[in-house]
Amino acid sequence: MAATTTQLTESSITVGGQTLFYRQVQPAQQSPRFSVLLLHGIRFSSETWLNLQTLSKLGEAGYRAVAVDLPGLGLSKEATAPAPVGEPAPANFLKSVFEALKLDQAVVISPSLSGMYSLPFLFQHSEMLKAYVPVAPICTEKFSAAQYAGVKTPALIVYGDQDAQLGEVSLKNLKNLPNHKVMLMKGAGHACYLDKPDEWHHGLLDFLKSIE
Numbered sequence: 001m002a003a004t005t006t007q008l009t010e011s012s013i014t015v016g017g018q019t020l021f022y023r024q025v026q027p028a029q030q031s032p033r034f035s036v037l038l039l040h041g042i043r044f045s046s047e048t049w050l051n052l053q054t055l056s057k058l059g060e061a062g063y064r065a066v067a068v069d070l071p072g073l074g075l076s077k078e079a080t081a082p083a084p085v086g087e088p089a090p091a092n093f094l095k096s097v098f099e100a101l102k103l104d105q106a107v108v109i110s111p112s113l114s115g116m117y118s119l120p121f122l123f124q125h126s127e128m129l130k131a132y133v134p135v136a137p138i139c140t141e142k143f144s145a146a147q148y149a150g151v152k153t154p155a156l157i158v159y160g161d162q163d164a165q166l167g168e169v170s171l172k173n174l175k176n177l178p179n180h181k182v183m184l185m186k187g188a189g190h191a192c193y194l195d196k197p198d199e200w201h202h203g204l205l206d207f208l209k210s211i212e
Contacts, residue, residue, distance in 0.1 A: 023050055
């Protein structure tokens with residue numbers, strides 16, 4: 001896949017009357033293959049994906065990549081989360097984000113805390129998802145095996161084998177998704193993409209290529 005030049009922009013959207021900050025990278029000289037929405041964990045923000053170069057690598061590979069700061073975090077500090085931490089948020093929250101960003105059938109990358117947003121969305125609005133990339137998300141135990149089994153969306157389940165808290169727990173539930181692949185990152189912890197960025201980018205880009 002030939003690298004292409006990219007354009008980085010920073011802006012904000014209004015969701016439920018609240019302002020959310022986001023960073024976006026677009027291929028400069030071609031129409032994007034499709035869009036990728038990057039969420040983040042509780043200690044992180046869109047800046048994580050900027051510094052890790054995930055945004056630029058996705059843009060260079062021809063994708064539109066959008067990283068949002070979730071309510072109350074990053075530069076969306078003034079916004080209030082639609083649910084207590086650890087409880088699933090209303091599915092229409094991410095639906096509104098998709099609509100505000102004009103995302104059409106996008107891939108959602110969802111680590112850790114962001115599972116409270118992405119999982120309800122997966123079950124209620126899977127038609128808006130091209131694929132789902134959960135990275136040891138929270139809230140997986142809040143849904144039944146039958147609910148997972150009913151989702152046809154392709155998924156890449158990612159976790160580090162040193163993630164004692166959420167790695168195996170999230171895998172146990174997420175592997176009920178019928179159309180999934182597993183990416184186990186050996187020697188990596190909960191934020192496995194930070195521990196092994198090259199392996200993360202290689203596995204992610206391979207998966208995205210496979211669903212084109």
